[in-house]
Amino acid sequence: MTTSESFFDLSSRVAVITGGARGIGLAISERFARAGASVAIVDRDEEACAAAVATLQAMGAKAISVSIDVTVEAQVEEMTQRVVAELGGYDILVCSAGIVGRNAFAWETSAEEWREVLDINLTGVWLCNKHALSVMRPADYGRIVNIASIAGKEGNPKLGPYSASKAGVIGMTKSLGKEVADTGIRISSIAPAVIHTPMLDQVNQETIDYMVSKIPVGRTGLPEEVAALVHYLASEEASFTTGACFDISGGRATY
Numbered sequence: 474m475t476t477s478e479s480f481f482d483l484s485s486r487v488a489v490i491t492g493g494a495r496g497i498g499l500a501i502s503e504r505f506a507r508a509g510a511s512v513a514i515v516d517r518d519e520e521a522c523a524a525a526v527a528t529l530q531a532m533g534a535k536a537i538s539v540s541i542d543v544t545v546e547a548q549v550e551e552m553t554q555r556v557v558a559e560l561g562g563y564d565i566l567v568c569s570a571g572i573v574g575r576n577a578f579a580w581e582t583s584a585e586e587w588r589e590v591l592d593i594n595l596t597g598v599w600l601c602n603k604h605a606l607s608v609m610r611p612a613d614y615g616r617i618v619n620i621a622s623i624a625g626k627e628g629n630p631k632l633g634p635y636s637a638s639k640a641g642v643i644g645m646t647k648s649l650g651k652e653v654a655d656t657g658i659r660i661s662s663i664a665p666a667v668i669h670t671p672m673l674d675q676v677n678q679e680t681i682d683y684m685v686s687k688i689p690v691g692r693t694g695l696p697e698e699v700a701a702l703v704h705y706l707a708s709e710e711a712s713f714t715t716g717a718c719f720d721i722s723g724g725r726a727t728y
Protein backbone atom coordinates (compact mmCIF):
# COMPACT_ATOMS: atom_id res chain seq x y z
CA MET A 474 0.00 0.00 0.00
CA THR A 475 1.39 3.46 -0.87
CA THR A 476 1.11 6.32 1.63
CA SER A 477 -1.51 8.10 -0.49
CA GLU A 478 -3.68 4.97 -0.82
CA SER A 479 -3.59 4.37 2.95
CA PHE A 480 -6.08 7.25 3.30
CA PHE A 481 -8.69 4.98 1.74
CA ASP A 482 -7.91 1.87 3.73
CA LEU A 483 -9.88 -1.19 2.63
CA SER A 484 -8.15 -3.73 4.85
CA SER A 485 -11.27 -5.08 6.58
CA ARG A 486 -13.38 -4.93 3.41
CA VAL A 487 -14.67 -7.55 0.98
CA ALA A 488 -15.05 -6.27 -2.59
CA VAL A 489 -16.81 -7.80 -5.59
CA ILE A 490 -15.73 -6.56 -9.01
CA THR A 491 -17.79 -7.69 -11.98
CA GLY A 492 -15.84 -7.59 -15.23
CA GLY A 493 -12.80 -7.72 -12.95
CA ALA A 494 -10.79 -10.00 -15.21
CA ARG A 495 -9.80 -7.26 -17.66
CA GLY A 496 -9.43 -3.57 -18.36
CA ILE A 497 -10.93 -1.10 -15.90
CA GLY A 498 -12.25 -3.87 -13.60
CA LEU A 499 -8.80 -5.47 -13.34
CA ALA A 500 -7.13 -2.11 -12.54
CA ILE A 501 -9.73 -1.57 -9.80
CA SER A 502 -9.20 -5.10 -8.44
CA GLU A 503 -5.43 -4.56 -8.26
CA ARG A 504 -5.81 -1.19 -6.57
CA PHE A 505 -8.30 -2.58 -4.01
CA ALA A 506 -5.93 -5.49 -3.29
CA ARG A 507 -3.09 -3.01 -2.66
CA ALA A 508 -5.40 -1.13 -0.26
CA GLY A 509 -5.91 -4.38 1.69
CA ALA A 510 -9.33 -5.60 0.46
CA SER A 511 -10.29 -9.23 -0.11
CA VAL A 512 -11.46 -9.39 -3.71
CA ALA A 513 -13.90 -11.56 -5.66
CA ILE A 514 -13.29 -11.32 -9.40
CA VAL A 515 -16.62 -11.96 -11.13
CA ASP A 516 -16.43 -12.41 -14.89
CA ARG A 517 -17.84 -14.72 -17.56
CA ASP A 518 -14.34 -15.25 -19.00
CA GLU A 519 -13.28 -18.14 -16.73
CA GLU A 520 -9.65 -18.28 -17.88
CA ALA A 521 -9.07 -14.51 -17.57
CA CYS A 522 -10.84 -14.61 -14.19
CA ALA A 523 -8.44 -17.26 -12.87
CA ALA A 524 -5.41 -15.38 -14.23
CA ALA A 525 -6.55 -12.15 -12.53
CA VAL A 526 -7.01 -13.98 -9.21
CA ALA A 527 -3.50 -15.47 -9.53
CA THR A 528 -2.11 -11.93 -10.03
CA LEU A 529 -3.89 -10.67 -6.89
CA GLN A 530 -2.77 -13.68 -4.84
CA ALA A 531 0.83 -13.10 -5.98
CA MET A 532 0.45 -9.59 -4.52
CA GLY A 533 -0.46 -11.23 -1.18
CA ALA A 534 -4.19 -10.51 -1.41
CA LYS A 535 -7.05 -12.84 -0.55
CA ALA A 536 -8.92 -13.33 -3.80
CA ILE A 537 -11.43 -15.72 -5.35
CA SER A 538 -12.67 -16.17 -8.87
CA VAL A 539 -16.40 -16.53 -9.58
CA SER A 540 -17.13 -17.15 -13.22
CA ILE A 541 -20.76 -16.23 -13.98
CA ASP A 542 -22.89 -14.41 -16.50
CA VAL A 543 -24.26 -11.31 -14.74
CA THR A 544 -27.50 -11.49 -16.75
CA VAL A 545 -28.59 -14.75 -15.08
CA GLU A 546 -30.23 -13.97 -11.73
CA ALA A 547 -29.70 -17.45 -10.23
CA GLN A 548 -25.97 -17.15 -10.94
CA VAL A 549 -25.80 -13.65 -9.41
CA GLU A 550 -27.61 -14.93 -6.30
CA GLU A 551 -25.25 -17.90 -5.99
CA MET A 552 -22.22 -15.62 -6.47
CA THR A 553 -23.48 -13.35 -3.67
CA GLN A 554 -23.82 -16.31 -1.29
CA ARG A 555 -20.38 -17.67 -2.25
CA VAL A 556 -18.70 -14.33 -1.58
CA VAL A 557 -20.20 -14.11 1.90
CA ALA A 558 -19.38 -17.78 2.68
CA GLU A 559 -15.78 -17.70 1.37
CA LEU A 560 -14.70 -14.11 2.12
CA GLY A 561 -16.77 -13.50 5.27
CA GLY A 562 -18.86 -10.52 4.13
CA TYR A 563 -19.75 -8.25 1.23
CA ASP A 564 -18.94 -4.53 1.68
CA ILE A 565 -18.17 -3.20 -1.81
CA LEU A 566 -19.59 -3.88 -5.28
CA VAL A 567 -18.13 -2.43 -8.46
CA CYS A 568 -20.08 -3.21 -11.65
CA SER A 569 -17.64 -3.02 -14.54
CA ALA A 570 -18.87 -5.95 -16.70
CA GLY A 571 -20.09 -4.61 -20.01
CA ILE A 572 -19.99 -4.79 -23.77
CA VAL A 573 -20.04 -2.12 -26.47
CA GLY A 574 -22.22 -3.90 -29.03
CA ARG A 575 -21.95 -3.53 -32.79
CA ASN A 576 -21.16 -0.13 -34.26
CA ALA A 577 -24.26 0.58 -36.34
CA PHE A 578 -27.02 3.03 -37.10
CA ALA A 579 -30.39 2.31 -35.42
CA TRP A 580 -31.84 1.14 -38.74
CA GLU A 581 -29.06 -1.44 -39.10
CA THR A 582 -29.42 -2.77 -35.53
CA SER A 583 -31.52 -5.85 -34.76
CA ALA A 584 -33.74 -6.18 -31.68
CA GLU A 585 -31.51 -9.08 -30.54
CA GLU A 586 -28.42 -6.83 -30.66
CA TRP A 587 -30.30 -4.11 -28.73
CA ARG A 588 -31.46 -6.61 -26.07
CA GLU A 589 -28.02 -8.18 -25.60
CA VAL A 590 -26.39 -4.83 -24.79
CA LEU A 591 -29.24 -3.71 -22.51
CA ASP A 592 -29.29 -7.11 -20.79
CA ILE A 593 -25.58 -7.11 -19.89
CA ASN A 594 -24.98 -3.38 -19.33
CA LEU A 595 -28.20 -2.50 -17.50
CA THR A 596 -30.11 -5.57 -16.28
CA GLY A 597 -26.84 -7.25 -15.21
CA VAL A 598 -25.89 -4.18 -13.15
CA TRP A 599 -29.37 -4.03 -11.60
CA LEU A 600 -29.24 -7.74 -10.66
CA CYS A 601 -25.82 -7.39 -9.01
CA ASN A 602 -26.96 -4.25 -7.12
CA LYS A 603 -30.19 -5.95 -6.01
CA HIS A 604 -28.46 -9.01 -4.56
CA ALA A 605 -25.61 -6.99 -3.01
CA LEU A 606 -28.24 -4.90 -1.21
CA SER A 607 -29.77 -8.06 0.27
CA VAL A 608 -26.50 -8.48 2.23
CA MET A 609 -25.57 -4.80 2.70
CA ARG A 610 -28.96 -3.70 4.10
CA PRO A 611 -28.90 -6.05 7.14
CA ALA A 612 -25.25 -5.06 7.74
CA ASP A 613 -26.19 -1.35 7.39
CA TYR A 614 -23.00 -0.71 5.41
CA GLY A 615 -21.99 -0.83 1.78
CA ARG A 616 -20.46 0.98 -1.16
CA ILE A 617 -21.59 0.37 -4.74
CA VAL A 618 -19.97 1.93 -7.81
CA ASN A 619 -21.60 1.34 -11.20
CA ILE A 620 -19.47 2.06 -14.26
CA ALA A 621 -21.62 4.05 -16.69
CA SER A 622 -20.13 6.14 -19.53
CA ILE A 623 -20.04 9.62 -21.01
CA ALA A 624 -22.09 7.94 -23.79
CA GLY A 625 -24.95 7.76 -21.27
CA LYS A 626 -24.91 11.54 -20.90
CA GLU A 627 -24.21 12.65 -24.46
CA GLY A 628 -25.03 9.67 -26.71
CA ASN A 629 -22.38 8.45 -29.16
CA PRO A 630 -23.61 8.03 -32.77
CA LYS A 631 -23.85 4.39 -33.93
CA LEU A 632 -23.74 3.25 -30.29
CA GLY A 633 -27.45 3.65 -29.51
CA PRO A 634 -27.97 0.52 -27.35
CA TYR A 635 -24.71 1.22 -25.46
CA SER A 636 -25.61 4.89 -24.86
CA ALA A 637 -29.13 3.94 -23.72
CA SER A 638 -27.82 1.24 -21.37
CA LYS A 639 -25.37 3.67 -19.73
CA ALA A 640 -28.04 6.40 -19.37
CA GLY A 641 -30.08 3.66 -17.68
CA VAL A 642 -27.24 2.90 -15.25
CA ILE A 643 -26.98 6.60 -14.32
CA GLY A 644 -30.76 6.81 -13.69
CA MET A 645 -30.98 3.52 -11.84
CA THR A 646 -28.08 4.56 -9.57
CA LYS A 647 -29.88 7.82 -8.72
CA SER A 648 -32.98 5.84 -7.80
CA LEU A 649 -31.23 3.16 -5.70
CA GLY A 650 -29.05 5.79 -3.99
CA LYS A 651 -32.21 7.49 -2.71
CA GLU A 652 -33.80 4.16 -1.69
CA VAL A 653 -30.99 3.46 0.80
CA ALA A 654 -29.88 7.01 1.65
CA ASP A 655 -31.04 6.60 5.27
CA THR A 656 -28.71 3.60 5.76
CA GLY A 657 -24.92 3.22 5.79
CA ILE A 658 -24.97 2.32 2.08
CA ARG A 659 -23.75 4.74 -0.61
CA ILE A 660 -24.21 4.13 -4.35
CA SER A 661 -22.49 6.07 -7.14
CA SER A 662 -22.03 5.82 -10.86
CA ILE A 663 -19.10 7.13 -12.87
CA ALA A 664 -19.02 8.36 -16.46
CA PRO A 665 -15.63 7.74 -18.11
CA ALA A 666 -14.78 9.02 -21.58
CA VAL A 667 -12.70 6.68 -23.73
CA ILE A 668 -10.26 4.62 -21.61
CA HIS A 669 -7.39 2.56 -23.02
CA THR A 670 -8.54 -1.08 -22.43
CA PRO A 671 -9.19 -4.28 -24.43
CA MET A 672 -12.80 -3.05 -24.89
CA LEU A 673 -11.49 -0.70 -27.56
CA ASP A 674 -10.81 -3.78 -29.73
CA GLN A 675 -14.62 -3.82 -30.21
CA VAL A 676 -14.64 -0.22 -31.52
CA ASN A 677 -13.44 0.94 -34.96
CA GLN A 678 -10.66 3.55 -35.27
CA GLU A 679 -13.04 6.18 -36.70
CA THR A 680 -15.18 6.00 -33.54
CA ILE A 681 -12.12 6.11 -31.24
CA ASP A 682 -10.79 9.19 -33.12
CA TYR A 683 -14.24 10.84 -32.81
CA MET A 684 -14.30 10.18 -29.05
CA VAL A 685 -10.72 11.42 -28.45
CA SER A 686 -11.41 14.57 -30.53
CA LYS A 687 -14.08 15.50 -27.99
CA ILE A 688 -11.70 15.27 -24.99
CA PRO A 689 -10.03 18.62 -24.14
CA VAL A 690 -7.14 16.80 -22.40
CA GLY A 691 -6.50 15.28 -25.86
CA ARG A 692 -5.91 11.61 -25.03
CA THR A 693 -7.57 8.43 -23.87
CA GLY A 694 -7.75 7.88 -20.11
CA LEU A 695 -5.93 5.09 -18.27
CA PRO A 696 -7.65 2.29 -16.30
CA GLU A 697 -5.49 3.28 -13.31
CA GLU A 698 -6.95 6.82 -13.41
CA VAL A 699 -10.46 5.36 -13.25
CA ALA A 700 -9.40 3.03 -10.41
CA ALA A 701 -8.23 6.02 -8.34
CA LEU A 702 -11.70 7.63 -8.50
CA VAL A 703 -13.48 4.34 -7.78
CA HIS A 704 -11.17 3.74 -4.80
CA TYR A 705 -12.40 6.94 -3.14
CA LEU A 706 -16.06 6.14 -3.89
CA ALA A 707 -15.64 2.62 -2.47
CA SER A 708 -14.08 3.87 0.74
CA GLU A 709 -15.67 4.62 4.10
CA GLU A 710 -14.65 8.27 3.53
CA ALA A 711 -17.22 8.59 0.70
CA SER A 712 -20.00 9.00 3.26
CA PHE A 713 -21.82 12.17 2.15
CA THR A 714 -22.47 11.33 -1.49
CA THR A 715 -25.02 8.97 -2.98
CA GLY A 716 -26.88 8.53 -6.25
CA ALA A 717 -24.52 10.90 -8.07
CA CYS A 718 -22.66 10.34 -11.33
CA PHE A 719 -18.96 11.28 -11.14
CA ASP A 720 -17.07 12.52 -14.17
CA ILE A 721 -13.79 11.06 -15.44
CA SER A 722 -13.72 12.34 -19.00
CA GLY A 723 -10.61 14.51 -19.45
CA GLY A 724 -12.82 17.60 -19.54
CA ARG A 725 -15.35 16.28 -22.09
CA ALA A 726 -18.31 16.56 -19.71
CA THR A 727 -18.92 19.98 -18.25
CA TYR A 728 -22.00 18.97 -16.23
Ligand SMILES: NC(=O)c1ccc[n+]([C@@H]2O[C@H](COP(=O)([O-])OP(=O)(O)OC[C@H]3O[C@@H](n4cnc5c(N)ncnc54)[C@H](O)[C@@H]3O)[C@@H](O)[C@H]2O)c1
Binds near residue numbers: 494495516542667669
Ligand atom coordinates in the same frame (compact mmCIF):
# COMPACT_ATOMS: atom_id res chain seq x y z
N1 LIG B 1 -12.96 1.43 -22.11
C1 LIG B 1 -13.66 2.54 -22.25
O1 LIG B 1 -13.33 3.42 -23.07
C2 LIG B 1 -14.87 2.78 -21.41
C3 LIG B 1 -15.41 4.08 -21.36
C4 LIG B 1 -16.55 4.30 -20.59
C5 LIG B 1 -17.12 3.28 -19.87
N2 LIG B 1 -16.57 2.03 -19.94
C6 LIG B 1 -17.23 0.96 -19.19
O2 LIG B 1 -16.32 0.41 -18.26
C7 LIG B 1 -16.60 -0.98 -18.06
C8 LIG B 1 -15.34 -1.81 -18.28
O3 LIG B 1 -14.87 -1.56 -19.58
P1 LIG B 1 -13.46 -2.14 -20.09
O4 LIG B 1 -12.98 -1.21 -21.10
O5 LIG B 1 -12.64 -2.51 -18.92
O6 LIG B 1 -14.00 -3.46 -20.84
P2 LIG B 1 -13.30 -4.88 -21.11
O7 LIG B 1 -13.94 -5.43 -22.34
O8 LIG B 1 -11.82 -4.73 -21.10
O9 LIG B 1 -13.75 -5.73 -19.83
C9 LIG B 1 -15.11 -6.03 -19.63
C10 LIG B 1 -15.20 -7.36 -18.87
O10 LIG B 1 -16.59 -7.65 -18.68
C11 LIG B 1 -16.76 -9.05 -18.83
N3 LIG B 1 -18.15 -9.33 -19.19
C12 LIG B 1 -18.82 -8.95 -20.31
N4 LIG B 1 -20.07 -9.44 -20.30
C13 LIG B 1 -20.22 -10.14 -19.15
C14 LIG B 1 -21.30 -10.88 -18.57
N5 LIG B 1 -22.47 -10.99 -19.19
N6 LIG B 1 -21.10 -11.47 -17.36
C15 LIG B 1 -19.90 -11.37 -16.72
N7 LIG B 1 -18.84 -10.69 -17.24
C16 LIG B 1 -19.00 -10.08 -18.43
C17 LIG B 1 -15.79 -9.43 -19.95
O11 LIG B 1 -15.49 -10.81 -19.96
C18 LIG B 1 -14.59 -8.54 -19.64
O12 LIG B 1 -13.63 -9.20 -18.84
C19 LIG B 1 -17.72 -1.35 -19.04
O13 LIG B 1 -18.97 -1.31 -18.36
C20 LIG B 1 -17.66 -0.22 -20.06
O14 LIG B 1 -18.88 0.01 -20.70
C21 LIG B 1 -15.46 1.76 -20.68
